[in-house]
Amino acid sequence: MNDINFLKKIALQVRKDIVEMTYHAGSGHPGGSLSAVEIMVSLYFSVMKVDPKNPDWEDRDRFVLSKGHACPVLYSVLARKGFFSPEDLKTLRKFGSHLQGHPSRLKTPGVEVSAGSLGQGLSVANGIAIGAKMLNKDIRVYCLMGDGEIQEGSVWEAAMTAGHRKLDNLVAIVDYNNLQIDGWVEDVKGLAPLADKWRSFRWHVIGIDGHDFDQILSAFNEAEQTKGCPTVILAETVKGKGISFMENKAEWHGKAPNRQEYIEALEELGFLKGGESID
Amino acid sequence: MIKEISEWSMKPGRDGFGEGLLELGEVQPKVVVMDADLSKSTRTNWFAAKYPERFIDMGIAEQDMLATAGGLSMMGLIPYTATYGTFVTGRAWDQIRTTICYGELNVKIAGAHGGISVGADGATHQALEDVALMRAIPNMTVVVPCDAEECKKATIAASEMYGPFYFRFGREATPVITHENTPFKIGRAETFHDGEDITVIANGPMVAEALKAAYILEPQGISVRVVNMHTVKPLDISVIIKAARETKAIITMEEHSIIGGLGGAVAEFVSQNCPVKMKIIGTKDTFGESGQPDELLEAFGLTSEHLIEEIKNILKK
Ligand SMILES: Cc1ncc(C[n+]2csc(CCOP(=O)(O)OP(=O)(O)O)c2C)c(N)n1
Ligand SMILES: [Mg+2]
Numbered sequence: 001m002n003d004i005n006f007l008k009k010i011a012l013q014v015r016k017d018i019v020e021m022t023y024h025a026g027s028g029h030p031g032g033s034l035s036a037v038e039i040m041v042s043l044y045f046s047v048m049k050v051d052p053k054n055p056d057w058e059d060r061d062r063f064v065l066s067k068g069h070a071c072p073v074l075y076s077v078l079a080r081k082g083f084f085s086p087e088d089l090k091t092l093r094k095f096g097s098h099l100q101g102h103p104s105r106l107k108t109p110g111v112e113v114s115a116g117s118l119g120q121g122l123s124v125a126n127g128i129a130i131g132a133k134m135l136n137k138d139i140r141v142y143c144l145m146g147d148g149e150i151q152e153g154s155v156w157e158a159a160m161t162a163g164h165r166k167l168d169n170l171v172a173i174v175d176y177n178n179l180q181i182d183g184w185v186e187d188v189k190g191l192a193p194l195a196d197k198w199r200s201f202r203w204h205v206i207g208i209d210g211h212d213f214d215q216i217l218s219a220f221n222e223a224e225q226t227k228g229c230p231t232v233i234l235a236e237t238v239k240g241k242g243i244s245f246m247e248n249k250a251e252w253h254g255k256a257p258n259r260q261e262y263i264e265a266l267e268e269l270g271f272l273k274g275g276e277s278i279d
Numbered sequence: 280m281i282k283e284i285s286e287w288s289m290k291p292g293r294d295g296f297g298e299g300l301l302e303l304g305e306v307q308p309k310v311v312v313m314d315a316d317l318s319k320s321t322r323t324n325w326f327a328a329k330y331p332e333r334f335i336d337m338g339i340a341e342q343d344m345l346a347t348a349g350g351l352s353m354m355g356l357i358p359y360t361a362t363y364g365t366f367v368t369g370r371a372w373d374q375i376r377t378t379i380c381y382g383e384l385n386v387k388i389a390g391a392h393g394g395i396s397v398g399a400d401g402a403t404h405q406a407l408e409d410v411a412l413m414r415a416i417p418n419m420t421v422v423v424p425c426d427a428e429e430c431k432k433a434t435i436a437a438s439e440m441y442g443p444f445y446f447r448f449g450r451e452a453t454p455v456i457t458h459e460n461t462p463f464k465i466g467r468a469e470t471f472h473d474g475e476d477i478t479v480i481a482n483g484p485m486v487a488e489a490l491k492a493a494y495i496l497e498p499q500g501i502s503v504r505v506v507n508m509h510t511v512k513p514l515d516i517s518v519i520i521k522a523a524r525e526t527k528a529i530i531t532m533e534e535h536s537i538i539g540g541l542g543g544a545v546a547e548f549v550s551q552n553c554p555v556k557m558k559i560i561g562t563k564d565t566f567g568e569s570g571q572p573d574e575l576l577e578a579f580g581l582t583s584e585h586l587i588e589e590i591k592n593i594l595k596k
Contacts, residue, residue, distance in 0.1 A: 062353075105382050112353070114382035117373050120346045124378055127350015127358075130335070134311070135354060154374075157343035164338075 004213045010080060011041045015242045016269055017076035017089055023262040025093040028101070031252040032146060033073035035177040035210070035237040042216045043142055044077045052082035055109045061139050062128050064113045066121020067146040067175065068102040069254065074111065075099050083110035119152025121145065122172060126162050129170040129230075140224070141170045148180025151189050156201070162230040163202030171223045172203075172232040175210065177239035183250050198232045210235025243268060281456050281471050284494060287487070288455045292448030293391050295427030297322025299434025300359065304330045307438050309357045313337055315344050320450075321361040321391040345371040345386070349378040352385040357438050364390025364406030364447045368413055380418040380443045387437045388413075390447035393423070394483065394534030395562060395579050396572040397450050405567035406447060411539025413445040414512050421512040422446040422465060423533070423541070425486035426455045429509060432463040440465060449534070451572045453484035468515035474504035477590055478522035481532040482508050482541050485560075489532055491583035492590065503590065511541050516548055523553035528593045530558045534581055537561040558593050560586065 014037050022028035044050065048061040065074050072092065079086040084098070091097035098107040102116030113124050125143035132139045145155065162170055174194070182188050191197070195205045204226045208215040216235070223231035239253070240246030243265045257265055266272045303310045304326055313335045318324040327334035337344040341362055348358035360367065367390055368375070379386045390409050397405045413421050420442060424430040430448045437444045462469060471486065472493045479489040486507045493503035504526055506518055522529055529549060531542035542559030549557055562579050576582055 113349075114377060117377040120342075120374055120378050123343045123346030123374070124350040124353070126343075127347035128353055129350070130347065131311075131351045131354030131356050134333070134356065137354070154340075154342040154346070157340035158346070161337065161340070161343055161347065 007041050007045055007213050010045055011037050012269060013080060014041060014073060014076045016266065016271055017079070017086070018072045019243065019257060019262060019265045021072050021076065021089050021092040022256040024090045025256060027093060027256050028072055029069040029254050030072065030257070031179070031239040031246060031249070032067060032070040032175065032177065034241045034243065034246065035239045036070055036073050036144060036175050037241065038211045038213055038216055039144065039173055039175065039235055040073050040077045042213060042220065044081050046217060047220045048140070048142065050081070052110065055083055059137065059139060062112050062125070062141045064121045064125040064128070064141070064143040065103055065115055066143055067118065067149050068115030071103045074103065075108070078108070078110040084108070118146070118149040119154040122155055122158035123161070125170055125172070126158055126165070126167060129162070129167040130165060132169055139169065142173065143170070144173045144175060146180070147174055147176045147178065147185050147191060148188070150174060150191065159198065159201040159203065166228050167230045168227050170230045171220065172230065174232060174234050175237055176234050177237040179239045179248070179250050179253065181250065181253050194234060202229055204229050204231045205234060206231060207234045208236070210237035211241060280469070281461055282458055284490070289452040290427035290455050291450060291452045292424060292427050292430045293322045293450060295424070295430030296389055296434050296448055297325040299431040300326040301329060302431070303435055303438055304333070307357065309355065310438060311335065311351055311356045311358045313344050313348055313358055313360045315339055315341050315362040315366070317362050317391070321389065323361045341366050341370040342374050345374040345388070346378050348386045349374070349382065349384045357385060357387065359387040359389060361389040361391060363392040363404060364409040365392070365404060368406070368409040368445070372412055375413070375443070376416050380416045383418055383442060385441050386443055388443070388445045390445060392450050393447035394449050395567045395575045395581065396484070396534060398572040398575060399569050401569035402566035407536045407562050407567060408539070409447055410511055410533070410535050410541065411543065414539065414544060418443055419512060420444045420465060420510070422510050423482040424448060424509050425483060425507050426453060426457055428455050428457045428459065428461070429463055433509070436463065436465050449484060454487040456487050456490065466510045466513050466515060468506050468508045468510070468518040470504060470518065471507050472503065472505040474502040474526065476502045476526060477528050477530065477594060478504040478506060478526045479530045479532060479586065480506045480508045480519070480522070480541065480545055482511065483534050485532040485534055485581060488581065488583040488586055492586040495583065495587060496590065501590065501594065508541060508545070511544050514544050514548060519545060519548055520553050523549060523555040528556035528558070530560060530586070530589055530593065532560040532581070532586060535561050536564065538564060556593055556596065558589050560589060
């Protein structure tokens with residue numbers, strides 16, 4: 001039913017968008033955007049009920065980007081889904097643009113939560129999930145966090161709340177790319193054994209390859225079938241995925257490609273064949 | 280407009296909050312109340328007993344409570360969070376700033392144990408910087424009701440406006456100077472006593488102290504205007520302009536640090552728009568300490584006696 005080739009095609013376009021947006025902006029966060037491409041494309045093009053023509057539709061599923069710095073991937077997916085024109089993507093981080101350096105729910109159609117200070121999104125997602133239960137609304141809530149981000153203590157306050165309140169309409173996804181700004185997460189402050197941590201907070205845990213659409217879709221499906229507790233998907237990913245010189249490099253966390261790097265990246269993605277111009 | 284001093288009764292601000300929530304429980308089904316393990320002290324336990332399905336004890340997790348409230352508000356509910364003012368404005372400031380205020384979410388934040396009068400618990404529990412912390416954030420409304428009756432009104436009024444809302448009230452019984460029919464509108468200051476020589480702009484329980492001072496000074500030939508500036512943000516500037524034009528000086532008085540609270544807000548406006556002699560009364564740049572509420576208020580200069588001295592001083596200059 002889910003046409004994986006279709007999702008792959010969109011993912012390729014989204015990777016191109018991310019490189020292009022950050023190149024035009026001259027700043028931004030390509031690494032943690034690229035690692036989340038397959039997860040985000042799965043959510044918006046297969047898993048979630050959303051209506052780009054009616055972004056405020058009451059019964060839509062909700063997505064919370066807790067790792068707000070990865071907004072290029074969110075903006076691209078929203079644009080490709082039809083929430084706003086893909087033309088806008090080039091205005092990322094520019095004065096007057098609705099595409100802020102970190103997400104603003106008041107400015108961008110489809111952005112649910114203003115974020116950028118790490119560690120807050122899971123609580124917000126809990127609030128939505130609790131509210132949905134109180135109002136008997138059959139909606140599902142998804143929250144994407146970084147692996148470095150979950151060093152924030154407030155994430156574990158939220159994890160405890162969701163476990164205690166058995167929020168089975170909630171799915172957290174950890175973009176487990178092993179890198180944060182200062183280097184390897186295991187060197188800075190290690191998370192292992194991460195699955196055990198979530199389990200001990202009363203969560204159902206699913207570990208997957210976060211770039212494999214089959215595994216991603218089946219994890220979301222398993223989460224939906226799981227009743228009586230929230231689900232966390234630990235998605236093993238590669239920071240900078242798809243652009244080889246960015247892969248697994250902490251320095252590509254928050255840096256834009258220069259012109260040469262931009263061209264190289266597009267070539268690697270299979271665009272610019274036959275010496276096309278980028279301008 | 281207000282009660283005669285002979286009719287003043289004593290009641291803690293927090294009881295007004297508890298009563299306001301009970302009333303809201305009945306009329307506003309969207310209201311959800313949250314607490315962080317202080318529900319007996321903040322009086323949210325009254326609401327919890329009557330509306331358990333709309334009460335959430337978040338445990339001792341203020342950051343989580345505030346951001347969760349943000350999520351609830353996104354579903355169209357009207358969450359009220361309660362804990363001590365110092366904990367919520369300090370511990371959860373970033374959640375309040377980024378998630379709630381930047382996101383313009385409809386979250387109502389109650390700060391209990393406002394001021395030095397918290398008493399024996401001492402500095403860690405006495406909110407003296409909370410108003411400054413909340414006032415600095417865009418989109419935030421900040422209200423410090425003058426008594427339990429007004430606290431009840433503020434609690435209800437908060438639900439009738441959209442947007443982030445911080446209000447703070449005290450632990451101890453303080454004079455109830457207003458009655459049911461005393462006007463209360465967010466953003467509109469009320470002149471509780473007219474006067475021509477000097478204006479005292481106060482909020483919280485300091486309004487009662489200011490009134491006492493005005494009544495004592497009247498027979499001495501000093502005419503004191505007393506303004507209840509319950510809303511610190513947005514400030515009612517018309518009342519300030521009038522005071523600056525019609526009286527010789529403005530004194531502000533609050534149970535809060537002299538840095539960044541009501542005094543700061545009034546001074547920011549006065550200095551740039553209608554310069555007039557000013558004195559800011561509050562706790563100095565210092566932490567509180569343990570003691571009986573009355574002895575602390577006296578030691579920190581938050582009494583009508585101290586205010587009278589300051590009024591005489593400023594008029595002498
Ligand atoms: C509260 C807070 N502290 C620090 C930062 C600065 N910061 C932005 S991204 C980041 C690293 C995030 O690493 P991770 O969560 O692993 O994200 P990813 O690898 O997916 O990009 C940091 C420290 C922040 N945005 N918020
Ligand atoms: Mg990471």
